[in-house]
Amino acid sequence: MIANQELLDYLIKKHGASILDSAEPFGLLTVHTGRENVLDILSDLYAHDSYRFRFLTDLCAVHYPQNKGAELVIVYHLHSLETNTRLRIKAFLDINDPVIPTASELFATANWMERETYDFFGVIFSGHPNLVRILNEDEMDYFPMRKEYTLEDPNRRDKVDKMFGR
Amino acid sequence: MKELNTIFADHNPKLPVLNDEIYVNGLTTLNLGPTHPATHGVFQNILQMDGEKIVSGVPTIGYIHRAFEKLAEHRPFYQITPITDRLNYCSSPINNMGWHMTVEKLLGVEVPKRGQYLRVIMMELSRIADHLICNGILGVDSGAYTGFLYLFEERENIYEIFEEVCGTRLTTNMGRVGGMERDLTPRAEAKLRKFLDKFPPIMREFERMFNRNRIFMDRTIDVGGITAEKALNYGFTGPNLRAAGVDYDVRVMNPYSSYEDFEFEIPVGTAGDTYDRFIVRNEEIWQSLRIIHQALEKMPAGPIIAQEQHYKLPPKELVYKSMEALIYHFKIIMGEIDAPVGEVYHSVEGGNGELGFYLISDGGRTPYRLHFRRPCFIYYQAYPEMVVGSQLSDAILTLSSLNVIAGELDA
Numbered sequence: 001m002i003a004n005q006e007l008l009d010y011l012i013k014k015h016g017a018s019i020l021d022s023a024e025p026f027g028l029l030t031v032h033t034g035r036e037n038v039l040d041i042l043s044d045l046y047a048h049d050s051y052r053f054r055f056l057t058d059l060c061a062v063h064y065p066q067n068k069g070a071e072l073v074i075v076y077h078l079h080s081l082e083t084n085t086r087l088r089i090k091a092f093l094d095i096n097d098p099v100i101p102t103a104s105e106l107f108a109t110a111n112w113m114e115r116e117t118y119d120f121f122g123v124i125f126s127g128h129p130n131l132v133r134i135l136n137e138d139e140m141d142y143f144p145m146r147k148e149y150t151l152e153d154p155n156r157r158d159k160v161d162k163m164f165g166r
Numbered sequence: 167m168k169e170l171n172t173i174f175a176d177h178n179p180k181l182p183v184l185n186d187e188i189y190v191n192g193l194t195t196l197n198l199g200p201t202h203p204a205t206h207g208v209f210q211n212i213l214q215m216d217g218e219k220i221v222s223g224v225p226t227i228g229y230i231h232r233a234f235e236k237l238a239e240h241r242p243f244y245q246i247t248p249i250t251d252r253l254n255y256c257s258s259p260i261n262n263m264g265w266h267m268t269v270e271k272l273l274g275v276e277v278p279k280r281g282q283y284l285r286v287i288m289m290e291l292s293r294i295a296d297h298l299i300c301n302g303i304l305g306v307d308s309g310a311y312t313g314f315l316y317l318f319e320e321r322e323n324i325y326e327i328f329e330e331v332c333g334t335r336l337t338t339n340m341g342r343v344g345g346m347e348r349d350l351t352p353r354a355e356a357k358l359r360k361f362l363d364k365f366p367p368i369m370r371e372f373e374r375m376f377n378r379n380r381i382f383m384d385r386t387i388d389v390g391g392i393t394a395e396k397a398l399n400y401g402f403t404g405p406n407l408r409a410a411g412v413d414y415d416v417r418v419m420n421p422y423s424s425y426e427d428f429e430f431e432i433p434v435g436t437a438g439d440t441y442d443r444f445i446v447r448n449e450e451i452w453q454s455l456r457i458i459h460q461a462l463e464k465m466p467a468g469p470i471i472a473q474e475q476h477y478k479l480p481p482k483e484l485v486y487k488s489m490e491a492l493i494y495h496f497k498i499i500m501g502e503i504d505a506p507v508g509e510v511y512h513s514v515e516g517g518n519g520e521l522g523f524y525l526i527s528d529g530g531r532t533p534y535r536l537h538f539r540r541p542c543f544i545y546y547q548a549y550p551e552m553v554v555g556s557q558l559s560d561a562i563l564t565l566s567s568l569n570v571i572a573g574e575l576d577a
Contacts (some may be wrong), residue, residue: 025508025509025510026271026272026508026509026510026511028511030509054398054399055398055401056401057401057513057520057522057539058511058522058524058537058539060524060537062526062534062535063535075524077511077522077524077539081398081412081414081419084419084420086511088511107399107401108396108399108400108401108547108548109399109400109401109544109547111547112543112544112546112547113544116543120235133228134227134228135227135228135231135576135577136228136231137228144233144236145235145236151236151237151239151240
């Protein structure tokens with residue numbers, strides 16, 4: 001295990017200004033960065049001699065509508081299998097300009113994860129080889145996991161439940 | 167042929183069209199799936215074939231997408247467990263426990279030892295059931311039906327144990343936040359012990375039938391292989407990664423639910439081909455049996471669910487008699503109890519690999535965001551690369567040895 005503090009010190013030393021913030025929820029080091037730096041950090045950690053973060057566990061997005069200017073967050077979960085250390089990297093995007101470079105050249109597995117994220121949140125991964133919808137139908141013209149889309153049609157009157165309304 | 171082409175093109179311009187160019191190349195377009203008995207689920211692969219050889223493949227997924235992540239944002243934590251049943255429906259208890267553990271991590275609940283051991287038994291039983299299906303069906307696809315029928319009886323016995331413990335068989339909704347809802351009844355324990363006695367000879371017989379079977383070996387060795395490096399880059403986990411020679415197992419790397427108390431080995435393969443995946447799964451069944459034996463032997467006494475926590479349902483008898491119990495019962499069932507603010511990633515070793523739950527709670531009654539890391543979804547994208555250049559019948563074997571479960575693939 002690499003100590004979180006050691007990893008954070010390394011990242012701050014190497015990437016200085018591009019580390020915007022950091023946290024440790026439930027012991028998992030989380031660093032915040034911008035979209036222009038995220039690929040640098042990923043490839044640096046990938047190529048590092050002893051850290052070797054070469055396994056992309058997960059990639060997904062979260063939508064925070066109140067967070068004006070940084071509504072979308074792309075979350076990368078990295079795992080260094082040799083040292084058994086996990087790391088979370090977050091990149092914030094403006095919802096009106098949701099473009100971020102693709103990680104699929106570094107990790108082949110990012111290909112479908114990014115397609116899924118595009119499918120549900122409309123994040124454009126620039127440089128992605130085949131950025132089309134994956135789980136939803138191709139004709140869909142909205143991004144359903146964004147918070148403005150409620151689960152059911154709000155105009156439906158037959159399911160109004162005043163007592164326990166969801 | 168021209169008419170058919172225009173129909174396709176009008177409907178969806180992205181679908182490959184049977185046009186004259188393809189005839190010049192001498193390639194045939196073949197739709198493998200979406201509903202074909204050999205694909206074991208709704209997957210479509212549009213294959214370009216040169217005779218029997220696959221030149222390229224384009225997988226289409228999402229046929230049974232049910233928007234679980236969106237649904238989960240509108241449900242209290244209790245009501246998300248049945249959703250997780252339907253991810254990898256061959257090993258539902260693992261998904262249930264993984265979800266409970268994620269919530270427990272968020273709430274800071276410590277599960278009593280007995281609850282943890284019971285969970286381990288249930289998770290290992292479901293791992294056996296999962297691997298039995300995968301390996302049995304691999305046999306069916308290579309033309310050996312008998313092994314499948316042998317194993318299916320044993321899978322039935324496992325499901326009977328589940329039925330004793332939680333009341334259902336396939337979509338189990340087993341366990342609760344904080345532990346288990348029911349202890350092993352004497353009948354469940356008798357069934358479990360009977361299974362532990364009766365199953366090994368049958369498994370040995372199954373292995374004798376396949377492991378050194380010349381026909382089976384010829385069909386599976388060097389079929390659908392993947393190197394360790396490629397597998398890691400593609401995000402493989404579980405038996406498929408271990409067959410390629412990487413000993414990554416969440417149960418050992420990040421032990422949960424007292425897995426550190428048990429002694430077991432991680433079987434690894436070398437070539438990462440269909441035969442190795444088959445052998446690794448068989449060996450994992452033996453290791454799971456070892457774990458179950460140890461857990462039964464060392465089973466501590468005590469409570470099975472954490473007592474001091476808001477999510478513990480009061481006993482049903484009390485609900486009818488005492489007012490507090492009724493209030494708590496109502497609040498929990500209606501999802502009126504708020505969770506703390508937090509951000510958790512928890513992963514368990516599912517039947518197919520690392521099953522992760524990324525939960526963000528904003529302090530409300532439902533998750534703000536819940537993302538499932540589904541191993542099937544992640545490794546299925548390597549499938550076209552694994553089958554290009556092989557025969558069609560080998561592609562079917564590769565698909566079943568990867569154990570792609572449609573429910574987990576499409577979430």
